[in-house]
Amino acid sequence: MAEALYKHVFSDVKRAIFEGEYKPGDMLPSENELAAKYNTSRVTIRKSLGMLENERIVKSWHGKGYFVIEPEHAKFTFVYEEHNKALESKLQYIRLLHPEAEVQSALHIDPSQRVVSIMRILYNTKKNMLCDLMYLPYQKGMPLIEMEIQYADFPDLVKNKVSTFAIHTKMEIGIAAVTGEVAKRLMLEEGTSVLVIYRYLYDEMERPVAFGKRYLHPDCGHLTAHSGFFPG
Amino acid sequence: MAEALYKHVFSDVKRAIFEGEYKPGDMLPSENELAAKYNTSRVTIRKSLGMLENERIVKSWHGKGYFVIEPEHAKFTFVYEEHNKALESKLQYIRLLHPEAEVQSALHIDPSQRVVSIMRILYNTKKNMLCDLMYLPYQKGMPLIEMEIQYADFPDLVKNKVSTFAIHTKMEIGIAAVTGEVAKRLMLEEGTSVLVIYRYLYDEMERPVAFGKRYLHPDCGHLTAHSGFFPG
DNA sequence: CGTTATTTGTGCGTATGTATA
DNA sequence: CTATACATACGCACAAATAAC
Numbered sequence: 001m002a003e004a005l006y007k008h009v010f011s012d013v014k015r016a017i018f019e020g021e022y023k024p025g026d027m028l029p030s031e032n033e034l035a036a037k038y039n040t041s042r043v044t045i046r047k048s049l050g051m052l053e054n055e056r057i058v059k060s061w062h063g064k065g066y067f068v069i070e071p072e073h074a075k076f077t078f079v080y081e082e083h084n085k086a087l088e089s090k091l092q093y094i095r096l097l098h099p100e101a102e103v104q105s106a107l108h109i110d111p112s113q114r115v116v117s118i119m120r121i122l123y124n125t126k127k128n129m130l131c132d133l134m135y136l137p138y139q140k141g142m143p144l145i146e147m148e149i150q151y152a153d154f155p156d157l158v159k160n161k162v163s164t165f166a167i168h169t170k171m172e173i174g175i176a177a178v179t180g181e182v183a184k185r186l187m188l189e190e191g192t193s194v195l196v197i198y199r200y201l202y203d204e205m206e207r208p209v210a211f212g213k214r215y216l217h218p219d220c221g222h223l224t225a226h227s228g229f230f231p232g
Numbered sequence: 233m234a235e236a237l238y239k240h241v242f243s244d245v246k247r248a249i250f251e252g253e254y255k256p257g258d259m260l261p262s263e264n265e266l267a268a269k270y271n272t273s274r275v276t277i278r279k280s281l282g283m284l285e286n287e288r289i290v291k292s293w294h295g296k297g298y299f300v301i302e303p304e305h306a307k308f309t310f311v312y313e314e315h316n317k318a319l320e321s322k323l324q325y326i327r328l329l330h331p332e333a334e335v336q337s338a339l340h341i342d343p344s345q346r347v348v349s350i351m352r353i354l355y356n357t358k359k360n361m362l363c364d365l366m367y368l369p370y371q372k373g374m375p376l377i378e379m380e381i382q383y384a385d386f387p388d389l390v391k392n393k394v395s396t397f398a399i400h401t402k403m404e405i406g407i408a409a410v411t412g413e414v415a416k417r418l419m420l421e422e423g424t425s426v427l428v429i430y431r432y433l434y435d436e437m438e439r440p441v442a443f444g445k446r447y448l449h450p451d452c453g454h455l456t457a458h459s460g461f462f463p464g
Numbered sequence: 465c466g467t468t469a470t471t472t473g474t475g476c477g478t479a480t481g482t483a484t485a
Numbered sequence: 486c487t488a489t490a491c492a493t494a495c496g497c498a499c500a501a502a503t504a505a506c
Binding site for chain 3 (some may be wrong): 030031032060061062063064065066099
Binding site (some may be wrong): 236237238272273274275276280293294295296297 | 467473474475476477483484485
């Protein structure tokens with residue numbers, strides 16, 4: 001089967017842009033010109049140009065034409081898997097407690113309201129690599145069954161209550177000194193600085209529904225993100 | 233002006249998905265059924281469904297139908313501005329030197345080849361917030377003029393040599409202890425742990441063309457990223 | 465100021481191909 | 486084999502924005 005025509009036009013124009021034939025700011029030939037050049041219809045050309053627009057390579061202006069845009073190198077895509085498949089997970093405890101200041105502020109609740117606190121350790125054959133803490137506002141009838149929680153992903157914890165599409169999450173990366181239980185479980189000296197990943201889950205009304213902290217053992221290495229154009 | 237028909241269909245189906253009328257895994261009505269429902273043509277429906285597909289909300293299977301997919305909560309978008317607009321930038325030095333091991337390995341060069349090393353400080357009215365180090369393989373005739381480099385973004389440094397679209401960058405976040413010149417400039421004690429952002433620039437052949445390290449003063453706070461669906 | 469040509473935006477009808485059940 | 490569903494592609498018409506005259 002021959003390659004679809006619109007795909008051919010798409011990759012041919014894309015190639016021309018990547019090779020510098022059209023530079024950022026340049027106008028592409030009009031739809032009609034391209035249709036003539038590739039000996040096809042305007043509809044097909046529009047499909048190809050639409051794909052280039054989706055990839056943020058060109059932008060169309062009504063009545064003017066299509067223009068090559070400046071690529072975005074400031075936006076990075078971070079792939080962060082809640083469940084690292086190379087690591088085993090072990091539940092440490094589930095406690096019902098009155099939140100400390102950090103958790104209060106993250107979940108927008110007052111000290112009188114209790115929260116469920118869950119600690120998990122993620123480890124490989126050699127050592128404990130991550131210490132994961134999660135906090136959820138406690139409500140009566142909440143399932144505290146260990147097995148349910150042990151393997152649950154962060155968004156899974158609340159997905160039954162709201163539509164998965166309504167949830168969005170925020171991730172923050174910071175640095176913190178490990179103390180007490182966390183230091184002991186990661187087998188680090190008290191006060192050692194480690195990377196910390198903070199996770200915030202919000203529902204469709206922007207209300208915080210969960211808060212998590214994850215302490216990374218130094219041997220976990222770096223967190224990586226990418227920018228630029230990638231296939232797929 | 234009335235809203236375009238295809239936009240109406242798009243947002244109406246999207247709303248239905250977000251409200252849980254169609255759940256992840258569900259099949260949407262067929263193109264023909266939707267065309268009948270909205271009293272329009274199949275072409276228009278395809279446009280709307282194509283938009284939903286671009287937003288990774290549905291996926292079509294040839295001969296089967298359109299299916300609601302599970303939202304991706306593991307991919308985060310990091311917006312990282314090389315030039316923080318709230319901060320002033322000051323060039324500290326430009327040196328030509330033989331690279332240390334870390335830089336050698338990052339740029340895939342051997343110790344005999346020299347690199348241009350550039351240090352900048354980014355500061356606000358109160359204090360120095362960032363210490364930025366960049367390394368570029370040195371080539372004869374390279375412009376070392378300070379003014380050119382002082383305000384250059386990371387990708388700008390190489391954009392004249394290759395197409396901007398061919399460049400892609402990687403970002404890593406780690407933790408490191410500040411020493412020597414860096415510690416002094418950030419006014420931190422030797423050995424203090426700080427967040428470090430590593431940047432790698434690659435050309436179209438995946439060859440490294442620049443390497444950067446950026447030490448963040450603790451007062452810079454956290455790095456944040458988002459996941460889920462956002463308008464625009 | 466309006467006129468006109470150009471360019472993109474929206475929308476319909478139709479035909480044929482191909483994958484799935 | 487057949488019915489259904491999506492994929493590709495063409496032609497046409499009109500609307501709306503832009504720019505040049």
